[in-house]
Amino acid sequence: MKIYNTAERKKTEFKPIRDKKVGIYSCGPTVYWNQHLGNMYAYLSWDVLIRTLKYLGFETKWVMNITDVGHLTSDGDTGEDKMEKGAKKEGLTVWEVAKKYEGQFMESVRLLNITNPDVICRATEHISDQIELAKRIEANGYAYMTDVGLRFDTGKFADYGKFANLRLEQMADSGRLDADPKKKNQADFLLWIVNQPNHIMQWDSPWGRGFPGWHIECTAMSTRYLGEEFDIHTGGIDHIPVHHTNEIAQGYGAFGHQTARYWMHNAWVVGKGGQKMSKSLGNVFTAQELAEMGINPLAYRYLFLTTHYRKGMEFSLESLAAARKPYERLKQLMADWPEGGEIDADFSKRFVELISDDLMMPEVVALVWEVTRSNLSSEDKRSTILEMDRVLGLDLERPEEAVSGDVVELANARWAVKKKGDWSEADRLRKLIQEKGYIIEDRADGFKLKRDQTVKVSEKGETNEGR
Template sequence: MKVFNTLSRQKEEFKPINDKEVRIYSCGPTVYNYAHIGNLRTYVFMDILRRVLQYNGYSLKHVMNITDVGHLVSDEDEGEDKMVKGAREQKKTPWEIAEYYTSVFMKDIRALNIQVPEIVPKATEHIPEMLEFVHGLVDSGYGYETSDGIYFDIQKFEGYGKLSRANLEDQIAGARVEVNEEKRHPADFALWKKAPKEHIMQWPSEWGMGYPGWHIECSAMGRKYLGDTFDIHTGGVDHIPVHHENEIAQSEALLKKSAVNYWMHGEFMMVNNGKMSKSLGNTYTIDNLKEKGYDPMAFRYMCLNAHYRNKLNFTWDVMQSAQVSYDRFVEGVLSHKDGKEQVDSAVVKEFLSDFEDSINDDLNIPKALGVAWNAIRYGKKSQAIYELLTKMNSIFGFILDKKKESTSEPEISPEIHRLLEERQEARAGKNWKRSDEIRDELKTMGYAVEDTANGPKLKLL
């Protein structure tokens, strides 16, 4: 299996740290508003990576964070916290905002049949880990204090810019008028921000009340759940120049070694060959697609028709075409079900070999889809072809049996299992406070718990 490593700018053979388990970190949503289809394309890519690794026999330990504090309106640490801004505009508390948009996000990824990673931690529940990380950077001389926070001194980190290939001199020349003149370099980034008294979200620290910088969240939570060095870090290409560059700097400065072996990034989605933005009114959501009569699976099909490292242009005409093609694909697969005609096993093996070559060549799913279409159009209707196509669909993730999908219980991750077991233990010990906390946590992940005589039952919200 080969993957494109953004750090080296080339395809590399994937060699996991552990032969059996792959550890992955994916930058999750900032839950202050609805995720648009451009955001969700990145999670479709994340899902395909998961499925290809599983297909190759690996178990996964995958973390996707929920950013519910610390992400300022500018990625360059300027402005106010997105959660606080969203709370003010929507006249709710940041916690209400986070709970609502987290549940909507989880509903959206279920609609796209995206597997939920094994661990989905919230930033607000990991403040101690972040403060420990910041203390370590200050103690080692990489962090310094100003009147409004603790910043990372990028000039002390020799490797700064190696992911984005940014040049510090160019950054100085192109820097905007700096708001905080105490910063040693315009690109120094916040590890911890000091909070004014009126700031809604704040926690005690050695430097007074404050809240974490956005970048420190992922480094701290990745280290907690995946160890000092893990296999793969994913995200959108927009994270490369700032967020992921800063993650690398702070993690390697603290650990004195590489924290991630492979960096993988999904490209932008365009709309009518232009940028997707709220001001243009084209930040479409899954609900917008449904309102126009489109199946979320057709959007997934659209995403899979472009390589994850290529831009994808969304138009309503393309969406209509994707819906037609997806419907025909499903019909084509099902047309082979219970087929009585015999097919030479060598034909099936050749299709499978071409398919596996494609998915293992840096997730070349468009080519793999082409192989599947060739199998669908094979002259004979055969159960063997149907079984081949259902095996291929373990990668594509399309819903082939609508009736089965609507009646089956939701698929739940090991992390959900763990929370259910912990809740049962809490209830057995009459720890109702912890039981309610876990119930609320499951709710933010899109599940309602119903306690029955036969044990807890999960329902999708």
């Protein structure tokens, strides 16, 4: 299998450290707000990676963190705290905010058919691991104390800017805590922060009462669950210049070597024409909102699969509607075709080649359609495509959900009032049915319910800018 390793800036043959056992760590969400479909692109990408590794016979251990500790707003641990900002907005405690949005994230994972990570680890539950790691870095001579906290001394690590091709001489202070007169090098980042009495989450440490810097949690938890050296570390491309650069520095400071062998990064989802994802522009939705609109969230997964994780994609309700049609068509074909066929060896071979080449999913989707048009028997087509679905994760075997009970009840009630000639009540009920995502068509002897194919914009929710 080949994967693109950011550290080498090229596709490279993947060789696990421990034979067929593969350890993967993914930077997870900061749980202060809803994770929208754009945010979920990363987790869909790494789900496909996990499914591919498993398909190819590797045994995977997938670890993902939940950033539930208040680290500060920007990547450089400066500015206002995201968790505290979220709590203030909703009148909840920071702990309640974290719990609420972790729940929303895990529900999105389920709706998008993302494999459950083997380990989900919360930063607040690993404070002592983070302290131990910072102590180790300090004992090795890679850290020093200022009035703001314990800082990593990037001057001690000659390759600091190498991973991201950073031009260190051009780095500027990015906020309040960064303007630290005792800082030795511009890039020196905080391992532990002290003297912030207004910060809500605080713990005792050898450096005083305070809280960890953001970067230390990922190095602490990845090595805690996967060992000091593991196979793959994933994250968004925005993590390259700061978060992952600092993680690599922490690995050297603590263990004398890089923690991960391969670093994989997903590109971003943007709105139509490259615009920012923003609720005010009407291009931000959660998986839950899709479900409420009567759209199977897996239609979004299909849309994701038509793009490559390193290219990202443009998202709009139009692009989603365009993906929904072929997705539902595929499900229909699976339902129509008989069971009991055989997996075609040629298609299967091409499939394995594509997934083994840095996850060429758009080509796999094209291959699926090639199977549908091939001269294989219907049952063989079905079996061949369902085999590929083990990696695609589109749940193609399950027929599209039947119309839910409450919609059927409304439709029956409408039919009854219509027969009595109460047209205004019939019209009111028809609108209710439409709001639930269905169109009702009248026949001589009754009605037919159909899923509404035109996508409607939900009015709910607020802006979810940033990470």
